[in-house]
Amino acid sequence: MRENGFSARSIMPRDKGAAPLDFVIAVMALLAALALGASMVAARAAEGWSSGLSDRLTVQVLPPETGDVQAGLDAEVRAALAVLNATPGLAQVRVLSEREIAQLVEPWIGNAGVVPGIPLPRMIDVLVSPGESVDVPGLQERLKLAAPHAAVDDHSRWLARLAGLADTVRYAAYGILLLIAGATAAVVMLATRAGLDAHHEMVALLHQMGARAGFIARNIEWHYFLSALLAALAGAVAAALLFVGLGSLEIFGVEAVPFLPPLALRLSELIWLAAVPVAIAAIAWVTARLSVLSVVRDFY
């Protein structure tokens, strides 16, 4: 005889205490979605920090110690520019103006202006063409020959530290995401099992009336899948709205957290948040199925 799969809602009662459990699942979904979003922001920030500096070089030309300092500086800058312009793979070579240099040193010497008579080094900002790499030691040698007081800084020292920091942030975010995912899975499993305990008698009755284990499991797992999906969806939507809200702040010129990368998620990243309710519903579904089958297996 065929068993008819009538609606899960008709066979499964609304759990006593289901609302608090739904709330807990929604909160766990919110936290998981926030952790997932934060890990994406951290990964993007780490990539941005690296790429933002790795395609740049700075050439610093120090004033000569003897002779006409200004004339010597101008001559060495021209010589350095000639070398740089002849170097393949560079997209842009630009000498920073005195005003820009003054702004750079302002944190150390204040905004009262540079002391007359004390020349500042000249800075040349070099942008490497996308996908190109520059032989920094070779460039350094050629510059030394043309301009003895020129030095190339490829930011490798900062980049290494920044890359380390970025990796730390990224892996910390992944770690938190894993912890929250684990806690979410545990809470969903506990909630599902608690619900099933309350329905043990009903499962026993259906079994006694000749319902197959698969039929009972299908009805109950569907109930828990749907409940968990709806609750988790609410949590994930709340997280998505939070990220969209942070994006709106940035549009209005309000930085959510200074010095940090934009916290708003792109649309392609927001879509990933949908994985959270799907994963939570899947955990509830699998837990319910395994629990029901385990309960029915204990019956004769």
Add this chain to the structure above:
Amino acid sequence: MVRFENVGMRYAAGPEVLRDVSFVLAQGSFTFLTGLSGAGKTTLLKLISLAEPPSRGLITLFGEELATARRRDLPALRRRIGVVFQDFRLLSHLSVYDNVALPLRLAGKREQDYARDVRELLSWVGLGERMNARPATLSGGEQQRVAIARAVVARPDLLIADEPTGNVDPEMGARLIRLFAELNRLGTTVLIATHDRMLVEATRGREMRLVEGRVVEMHKARSA
């Protein structure tokens, strides 16, 4: 229909509650199971309704020897049995109508095919006006009648009832017994566990008496 051969039953490491029980319930028979409390009546009903396996001995049900039956075949055997539980076991979130229709739904029947039968049966047991009520709003006797209606609605080959008239007035008790007798006339084998001597004396059928886990008597309860 039902054959027990030297069946024994104990729960875990406890004492045997059924000992060397042997009997045959012929197809279409009507039998009362009697005995004092603790004699093993409920355990015997559990074994026949496939709620528990025996600790020893052979049980044959519908021609199938249970010891060699495949586990996946047991649900189909259970669906041929209607059980009236002493504690009713109604699903509290379902209406009276849905509780009674449950065996038919489990059997894959469509509502348009059984709705009329369910309503007629509920009218017969005096609950025609309470079809949409939840079990919690019913009296003990009304709940018992719902449990009986649920057990008989699919016209099972074997009907087992544990004290089915314990909570109803004599008039309704007689009415329910007439329902069982009618089912029996249509071919259902009926086994009723009861303490009610008057019921046993007033009804055609056989009596199987249990004393301390053994069948001590098997005789006609009343001559036809």
